Amino acid sequence: MHFGEPIDEDRLVALLRPGHGINTLLTADVYGQGEADRLVARAVDGIDRESYFVVGAVGHDFYAGERMGAKGFPRFTQTQDDHAGYLRMATERSLERCDLESFDLLLLHNPDREGYTSEAVWDGMRALRDEGLARRIGVAPGPANGFTLDLIACFERFGEAIDWAMIILNPLEPWPGELCLPAALEADVRLITRVVDYGGLFHDDVLPGHPFPKHDHRSFRPAGWVEEGRAKLDRMRHVGGAHGLTPLQMACQWNLAHEPVECTVPTLIQEPGEDAKPIEEKRAELAAVPRDIRLSPDEVATIAQIGDNKGCMKLKGGVPDHEGAEQPDRWELTPELAELAARWGIEPEADLVPTH
DSSP states (O other), rough: OOOOOOEEEEHHHHHSSSSSBBBBEEEOOOOGHHHHHHHHHHHTTTSSGGGEEEEEEBBBBBTTSOOOGOOSSSSSHOOOOOOOHHHHHHHHHHHEEESSSSSEEEEOOOOOOOHHHHHHHHHHHHHHHTSSSSEEEEEEESSSSOOOHHHHHHHHHHHOOOOEEEEEEBBBOOTTTTGGGHHHHHHHHEEEEEEETTGGGGOOOOTOOOOOTOGGGGGGGGGHHHHHHHHHHHHHHHHEEEEEEEOOHHEEEEEESSSSEEEEOOOOOOSSSSSOOOOOHHHHHHHHHHHSSOOHHHHHHHHHHHHHHHTTTOOOOTTOOOOOSSSSTTTEEEHHHHHHHHTOOOOHHHOOOOOO
């Protein structure tokens, strides 16, 4: 995934192997064009199938589509007419690589506008669950932040089918993910939150002047993000410390304190340098996150206030500041989305645009 230092495959498999407090694996078929799935197969080899939970994700067509540089492979809705047929094929191949008969949860990975709105797509997802290829189904917006109104609209339209969704949320990025929480709660959709570590800052080993390796995905972040993030982390550090929580554990607890959130997925990164924290230590720290919520509502609010990032970036999906032709990850705000925003108390021109 191009974060930090590469580690050898045996070490990665050991890190992924269920047990020692973590029994959930999340994969996506496009990661390594199937190689991540094969690592899952190695990681779960010989373990009782009912003792771990595997989340799969399909949606990027790397079978027939051509990679578009940093933008990655196209969504299957751009390359395939038979949406249900593609979803079945991709899921079956992913399961075969993982050496599994079914996913515990299958996510529609990084959909475009059609993916959020198409009856054919969601009929195809339902069919995968009905036929046992997935026990539960859901949606994973991304990879960048946004898709707020599109996700809420998807909950409203297909909520009876959606068991889980995945959003970006952490104490330094409460916006815009927090805007989706009421809709998820009303639709009875449980949430997985990713990027809980905020680019590694909550692992507490990314400091000002950090030497990011060449091609590290975090190099796309704006200049000064480490320094600004560290300053905010230092202001909220005492909140977790009062409960014996490390910064990463505090971030996970903060996420889990929001009612629809039931799973957190930080990125475990091996940073460069001989003195860097070993990735195995980060896994153990994650496994030790207390199951009971230690943070009070006032502490949750204090952390959110310190980490407030509203308006810090251009968002993806249907937004009022989009110009030009529709893109796979960005499009104009439609009248339907504007009406939805009003119903949920969201003001697109104030709540979904960059201000700084």
